[in-house]
Amino acid sequence: SKMVPQNPANPVKLADAIANEPRFADEAEREPIVQTLLDMAQKLEGLYRHASTHAAGIVIGDRPLSELVPMYRDPRSDMPVTQFNMKYVEQAGLVKFDFLGLKTLTVLETAVKLIRRRGIEIDLATIPLDDPDTYAMLSRGEVVGVFQVESAGMRKALIGMRPDCIEDIIALVALYRPGPMENIPTYNARKHGEEEMASIHPKIDHLVKETQGVIVYQEQVMQIAQELSGYSLGEADLLRRAMGKKIRAEMDKQRERFVSGAVERGVGKPQADFIFDLLAKFADYGFNKSHAAAYAVVSYQTAYLKAHYPVEFLAASMTLDMGNTDKLADFRQDALRLGIEVLAPSVISSFRPFEVGENRIYYSLAALKGVGDAAVEHIVAQRGEKPFKNLADFCERVDPKIVGKRVFESLIMAGALDCFGHDRASMMAGVERMMGLASLAQQNAVSGQHDIFGASLGAQSQALNLPATDPWLAADRLHREFQVVGFYLSAHPLDEYKAALQKMRVQTWAEFSAAVKRGAAAGRLAGTVTSKQERKTRTGNKMGVIAFSDTSGQYEAVLFSEGLAQYRDLLEAGRSVVITVAAEDRPEGVNLRINSVQSLEDEASRIQKALRIFVRNAAPINTLAGQLAVRGEGQVSFVLIKEEGEGEIEIELPNRYRISPQIASAMRAVPGVVEVELV
Template sequence: TITLAAPEEDYWARLKRELEIINSMGFPGYFLIVADFIKWAKTEDIPVGPGRGSGAGSVVAWVLTITDLDPLRFGLLFERFLNPERVSMPDFDIDFCQDRRDEVIRYVQEKYGRDRVAQIITFGKLQARAVLRDVGRVLNMPFMQVDRICKLVPNNPANPVTLAEALETEPRLKEMRKEEASVAALIEKALRLEGLYRHASTHAAGVVIADRPLQELVPLYRDPRSDMPATQFNMKWVEPAGLVKFDFLGLKTLTVIDRAVRFVAERGVTIDISAIPVDDAATFEMLGEGAAVGVFQLESAGMRSTLRAMKPDTLEDIIALVSLYRPGPMENIPTYIERKQGIQDPDYLHPMLEEVLKETYGVIIYQEQVMQIAQILSGYSLGEADLLRRAMGKKKKEEMDKQRKRFVDGAAENGVDNKKASSIFDLVQKFAGYGFNKSHAAAYAYIAYQTAWLKANYPAELLAASMSLDRANTDKLSVFLKEARRTEVEVRPPHINHSEADFSVKDGAIVYALSAVKNVGEAAMDLIAERRREGGPFTDLMDFAERVDLKSIGKRALEN
C-alpha cells in the first residue's frame, strides 16, 4: 500500500492535467514505450533507478512505474519535464544496473525489430593535445619531444583548453614555438586542424526507436565494435530527422545495491530496497558522523565534512545537500546549516512564499522553487514560469527587462509593492542561474539514502558489494579496507579454500576475492573456485595441481 502525501483528489487532478498535456502534445506512445521496457526489466530482476532528470516530476510516470518517487510528496513539477508552452520532445533518462543494461536494449531490439532500433553516432574532434600528437606523428617528430609539448597544454576534460588559449597562458610553449622551427611548424599545422572531426564512435547511452525500418529515414553506420547499427546523424540531428531518442544508462551504484541485497538474502533476510523506511535513525546518525565512505554521492571528503556540520535528519536534507554541493550554490551551505540548526532565522522573502521556501529554510535551491515563486507571487502559469527560469539562465537583457515588468505587474495584482517585487525578482534571478533540478536531485538523493541505509544496517554486505565493483582499483580497495576496520567489520584474507573469485560475505565477515589479488585473471580464479565447489577443499598443493588445469591458470597467477 502507498501512503499518499496529499488528499487523493489532488492526485486525480494532477493526473488529469498531465494526461491532457501529454495527449495534446502527442506523446502517449513515448510514455508507454518507456513504461514497457522498464516493466520488462523489473520482471527480469534487472535493477532500475528510481528516476533521473526532470522526468521524476511526472505523476503519470510514477503511476506507470517509470519512476519510483511520488512527485506530490517531494513537490516536483510536471512542467519542468514537459512544458505545454514550449513544444519539445520528452526525454526520460533511465538508469539500469551496469551489468545488465545491454539485456534491456536487446529486449527493445527484439520487440520493435532489429532494423528499427539503433544507437546514435558521436564524432570525436581533434582537441589540442590530440592534434599535436597526430601532426607530430605525421611530421616524424620524436615521440618524447611531442609528448613534452603536449603536456604543456592544460588538461581539463570538462572544459577543454584550445591550443590558442594554451599559447596565451603557457610561456614555455610560446618560447618553444619561437626558438625551434620544427615546433613552430607543428603548432602552425595543429592550429589549422584543431576542431576537425577525427573519428566516429557511438553515444554511450542514446538509442533511437522508429516505426519503420531506419534505412528509410536516416543513413546508418556500422561500428565494428558493436552488432547494432548507429544513425549517421548525431544527437543534435536525430530528433529533427523525426526520430525519438531514449537514454539507457548504466549506473554502477544500482549494481552495488543489488549485490548488497543478494548478500543480505544469503543471511535469510529479504529486503525490498524500494520500500525501506526513509526515517531510519541509525542511517541519519551515521551520516551525521560523516561516515559516508561507500555512500553514493556523499563519500568525498568535502561532502563528509558538510554532513558532520549539517547533521541531516530527513531525506529532504540529503536532496538539498546533493543540490547545493556544486560550485556557486556551495556558498549557501553555511546559511542552510545555520537556519536548520536555529542559529539564524529563515527569510522567506514574502509571507506568500513561506510554503515554497519552508523546506529549505528560505534558501532558493531548486529550479522548481523559482517556478513556484513566479506562479504564487506574480500569477505565472507553470509553463510560463519554466520559460522565465530558462530566460534567467541565459541572462539576455532585453528578455529580462520584459520578464521583470511581467513579474512586477503580476505581483502588484497580488498586493505586492513594486519595489519589493523587483528586489525579489533580482534575488530569484541570482539563484536561477545555478538552481538545481529538484526532480533529479530527489531521485539521486534517494539512491544515496538507499546505500546509506544498507551501510548503517548491513555494513559488511554494502562494503563487500562496493569492493566487488572496484576490485581492479587498488586505491579504492584500500579505502574500503580502512573503512571496514573503522566500522569493526572483519575482512578475511584471500584463501584458496575459502575465497570465491569475487568478494563474498560469510558469518558477517568480508571474504577477500581471489581475483583481487594482483596479476591474477578473473577467469582463472573462477576455475579454481568451481573445482573447489565440485570436489571440496584442496588438501595440499599436489591435490590442487591434479584437480585444476594449470595451463588455464598460468604460471604468473599461480606464483601470486
C-alpha cells in the same frame, strides 16, 4: 610535428606555428614535398578525425529513423547511429534520452542477494525513509561506500547538517556544487535554530520552507513565478530556461512579464524587481529537484544497508570496486573500524567475489594482481565440494595452462597458499617443482595413464619436497604481499615498531592530518614507502612524489631536488622511514613537503635497550649468533625454558650488540626460537 607547440589548454593553429617557426620555411625550400604536406595539413586542420558515438544517448522517432536523419553504423556496435549530433537530432524531430548506468545500483542488488542468504528479504523500494540509525550514522560522517556523500567535503557538510529526513539529503545533493555550496552553512544554521529564517514574501515563504528559506531547486523558481506572477507551467519553464541561458533580450522580456504579473497580484514593483533578481541569481545554478531526489534516494538506500547490514554492504562494495586497490583499502579499514574481520585470501575459502560469513568478509582471489578471473573460476570449480587436502593435491588438480607460474607466484605472495602450512619463501623457491607436478598430473589425466609402474600420482605427491630456504623477513614478506594485494592486508611493516614509535612520539597519518586541519604546520611521521616517482619541475629541476603507508592509511609527500639527491636511497619501495614534514591544508586535501628522512630501523635501534631470546635448547644458537654480528649499545640475553615448567635460566651475553625490531623479527623466524622480546 615536434616544431608545432603542444598546448592542449590553448592549441596553437598550424598557420601560426608555421609563421613563428623559420625552420618550416627552410624545410619547405629544401624539399618541395614538405610544402605540399603543410598545405594539406592546414586544409585538414579542424575537421573531425573520426566518428564517435554518445555513450548513453538514445533517440526515438515515430517512424524508421532512416526516413528522418542520415544514419551511420558504428563498427563497435550492432546498434545504428544517427549522423546528426545531439543538438541537431532534436531539431530534426527526434526525442533524445540519456540512459546512464550506475554501479551503485549493482552494489545494492548484490548486497540484497547476500542478505537474502540469511533468510532476510529486503525491498529497497519500501524501506522506511525515516530510519533513526541511518540518519545517526550519516550525522557522524561514517560514509565510506555511501553513494554521493563519500568525499571529505560532503562528510563535513553532513556532520554540520545532522540530517534527519530525506529532504535534507535531497537538499545536500543539490547544494554541494560550486556556487550553491556557500548556502550550506545558512541551511544548517536555520535547520538547527541558530539563525532565523528570513522571509522573501509571505505569498511564497511556504514554497521555500522545506529548504530553510534558501532557493535550491529549479522547480522552486517555477513555483514562485506561478504563485506570485500567475505564470502557467509552460511559461514558468520558459522563464527557467531564460534565466539559465542569461540571454539579455529574453531576460528583459521575462522581467516585464514577471513584474507586471506580480504587481497585478498586489506585490509592489520594487519588491517584484528584487524577487526577480533573486530568482535570476539562484536559477543560474539551481538544481533540478527530481534529479537530486533520485540520487538522494539511492544515497539513502546505501546508507540504510550500511547501517543495518554492514558485512553484506561492504562485501558488495568491495566486489564492485575489485580493481581499485585504494578503495579496497578504505573498505577494509572501515570494516576493521566496525569490528568486521577481513580474512586474507585463501584457495580453500575464497571465491571470485568477496564473500560473507558470520561478521567476516572473505577476501576475493580475483582482486589479487596477476591472478585473473579465468584462473580463479578454474580453482573454485576444481575445489567444488571437495576441499584441497594439501599443496600437492592443489597442484595435481589445477591446469597449469590456466593457473600458470605467474598465478602461482601471486597466490604465494598474497598468502593464498598459506593454508597448506608451508613457508612462503620455500614455496616461491619451489614453484618450478609445483608447476612440474601440475603438468605431470594434467598429462596423465589427458592420456588416461598412470606412471610406468601403474601407480597413481601419490608417489609424486609425496615427492613434492620444497627446497629448504631462509624465511622472508617480515618487511620483505609484507612488501611482496603489498605488490599483489595493493595494500598491507595481513599485517603492516610498522606493526613491529609500535613500541619504538610510541617512545619516539611519532604521529600516525590520521592523527597528523586532523592536527593540520586544526592549524598544525609541521610534524614527524613514520611510513613505509609504497612508490616513488621522479618528475621534472617547470624549471627543469627534479622532484620526487613519494607514496607512504602507515597503520592508519596512505598518503603522499613531495621532495625537491636537493632533498631527493640526499635521501633517494632511503626512499626505495618497501623501506620504512621517519620523516619530518611541512604541511598545508588545501581544498583538495593536506599537502606535505618532506624536510628530512631517517631510516626507521636506525632510529629504532638507538632507543632499544635490551633483547631477550627465549629458547628450549641450544639448537638455534649458532644461527642466532649470525644475527648478532654488529656491535652496538643493546644488551642481549638468552632465556632457556626448562622442561615441564620447572622455570627459566637467563644468560646475559657479556658484549653489547646492535638490536632493532627487524633483527628481532628475523630471530623469531629461526626454528627453535620460542619468542623474542625487545625492551
